[in-house]
Amino acid sequence: MQKFFSNRKLIIVMIVIIISMGLMAFSVSVRNSEKTPPLVQRVGNDVVGVVDRVVALPANGVKNSFAAVSDLINTYEENAKLKTQLDDLAQTKTRAATLQSENKELKQQLKLDKTLTDYSQVNAAVLTRSPANWQNTLVINKGSLAGIKKNMPVMAGSGLIGRVIEVNNTNSKVELITTDNQSANRFAAEVITDSGTANGIVTGYDQASSELKIGQLNSDAKIKVGDTVQTSGLGGLTPRGLYIGKVTKVKHDDYGLALSLLIKPAVDLDDFTVVTVIERQMAGD
Template sequence: MKKINLSKLIIIALIIIIAAMSAIFISAKNFKSSRNPSAMTQTINDGTSFVDRVLVAPIHFVQDKANELSNLMDTYQQNQSLKTQLAKSKDDDNKLSGLESENKELKKALKLQETLTDYQTVAANVITREPSSWNDTLVIDSGSKDGLTTGMIVMANGGVVGRVTQVNKNSSKVALLSSSKGIDNKIPVRIESDGSPIYGILSSYDSQQQAYVVKNIDSEGKFKNGDSVFTSGLGTNSGSQGGTPSGLLIGKVIGEKQDSDGLGKMVYIKPETNLYDIRFVFVVKSKIDGQ
């Protein structure tokens, strides 16, 4: 095979370039004039346009793709920014909801405190409530330094919720009335009916009924759903000072059935308190007039 002569290639390339430049010059000149271009000029123009399209098309393609990529990145960044704003908004909403809930409970606590003017009380915060024993116990931030002793009644959200069962210097453990383990120190109660008061013992919690169970009710006692139930103040409990104070609201009657021994009634009491959400409590020490 014959070797390609480099000088010939250079000469051919120069001729093509000169011809192309001449064609472009002629095309531009005719375009400026008002005369119709000749057939040869039209051919040159068409050829020049074709070459221009061939050379420029890839550049336009690359530019378009670059613009698309830039727009895509802008959209991605905007989406990420919106996601961040949405997450922050949800977090703010959750905090606001928590503050509103806490505010409502504080108002209930203040209202409860107003009803306990006849009692010595200690206000406390719930500092521990384990998920595994949520319905059984909780820990508050008051203890022996605040005058607390075991057996004292604990109230929250308008009603009795449990008893103090363990006292440390700065904290105390509270056994809830909703405990599935039963109530060690059972609470004597009084049902306020239209007739004479009816007495019984709050002895357990029925998780299916979501209600306290009061036993030892006189089978002849007359009461109805909606009657209020209070602590009676009768009897004493180990570790308490003067037994259980009387007149503390527990809940309302929602039903009854015959006791298993057939000698009395079992009464179901709906708790006055939302037992699931307890943040602030009052520990009732004693009646003021009993000091």
């Protein structure tokens, strides 16, 4: 029976282990700092991204056509539901437009050009998803050429889903808000209550009930089930007012001191095809 490791092989294995540890340390440090990955890696990712478009095209086509069929089946029910909402909508829209123009004029008078709530959008399609669930990453088909920068928030439909963690020229990686990563960049959130707002941080994700956890709340404001949670725009590149979800449970921590919340995300975090990357117009820190 042959020995599992001969001497020479053992040395090779040791060297490979050392190299791979080094690479891991290097990539984790690149990921946690502001830098983009080295040029070679970016170009490599771009090339694989282009090849992946060929493979992803039929796959995404299938997904879209399934979605189209299920949309068709749900149409009647949805139509009835939407009709009831529609009555409010026209009025709300006019009112929003009026308020927006008024807001703009007032800002001009105050000589404020950009505030935390101003942002522009870049639409992107999802190319693929990391097979292993450890990192919870998506690859989207827009990169630095489309103006995407690291740490920009990403939305799907009406809700927040994650953050850009790596930017190549023509594609970028998005880390979902559900990640278990210890060093992930967390979102600052605010809860809008009847008696003012409370600031907190999205601290994690409860897989069992598929709800987001919010902790480190700073205020005694009376938070009720059903209150709206949005981004607060404090820190980083996130604007204020991106919708995250609604409060489903208010609980005190083990010592009865701090509050933590469970919120229902606005979108299904496992099922979306098009995402929107949000670019805050006011410069970040």
